[in-house]
Amino acid sequence: MSRNNRILFAGDPHGDFQSLIDAAIENRPDAVVLLGDCDLERPLEQYLQKIIGLTRIWWIPGNHDFDFPRRYHYLFNSELAEYGLHLKVREIAGLRIAGLGGIFLGRIWYPPQKPRWKNKAHYLASQPGHIKKNGLSLKLKSAIWHDEVESLKRLKADILVTHEAPGCHEYGFSAIDDIAKAMGVKKIFHGHQHDSYYAKLPYDIEVFGVADRSVVDLSGKFYPVKTD
Structure with missing residues (x-):
């Protein structure tokens, strides 16, 4: 299982999947x-x-996938809904891949600050009745919650895919580094920041930033960006 192009990672498509x-x-x-x-x-x-039937398609959500109800619906209720990786570890092409979608939100948890809520139930319990009844807004569904991250950290994986960037990026978070370390991860692939780069964290964790509409393989090789 040494073929590096057996898994491809796609940076934020923003509606353009041609590459x-x-x-x-x-x-x-x-x-x-x-x-x-x-x-x-x-x-x-x-x-x-x-490419459906040609390859297996997995995904994590980004912040813009929660901008409008239709965007949320077309992803989370699509025929590919079962291949969402958020807060999961799945064996894919012989590797354990963990997923963390969404972003850090100040009203929920914005590391290195402490989380403002223990969990979603704690947040909802403090809200007015109409919010309790209707549940989390789409914006808050895009948030990374501390308790869910702690549960993810108890699992083991070879690769972590995230929307947010780890601490090596100017706008990244060392909390992502901590997740990777706890899980025994050796590689992180992330989107969101629209930067293509390579970096290395302590514990020999390699980081691959994947720019919007870009595609990279397990070795960090980038493929030409094309538009439809």
């Missing part, structure tokens, strides 16, 4: 992983019809 489609058709990977911000105006499977 991923071309790379998948050319390389025939076992799986592709979307790193958030799909920005869908129709169901996800309709954008990726050309």
Whole structure:
């Protein structure tokens, strides 16, 4: 299982999946992983019809996937909904891949500050009745919650895919580093910041930032960016 292009990681598509489609058709990977911000105006499977059946499609949500109800619906209720990786570890092409979608929000938890709420139930219990009844807003559904991260950290993985950047990025968070360390991760792939770069964290954890509409393989090789 040494073939580096057996898994491809796609930076924020923002509605443009052409680079991923071309790379998948050319390389025939076992799986592709979307790193958030799909920005869908129709169901996800309709954008990726050309590679469905050719490869397995996994994803984590980004902050913009919660901007509007339709974007949320077209991702979380798509035919590919079961392949969401947020807060999960799945064996993919012989590797354990963990996913953490969403972003840190100041009203919930913004490291290095302490979390403002123990969990979602704690937050809702403090809110007016109409909010308790209706549940979390889409904005708060995009938040990274401390208790969920702590549960994720108890699992083990080879690779961590995130929307937020780890601490090596100017706008990243060392909390991501802590998750990777606790899980025994050796590689992090992230989107969100629209930067393509390589860095190394302590404990020999490699970081690959994947720019919007870019595609990278397990070795860090980038594939040409194409637009539809």
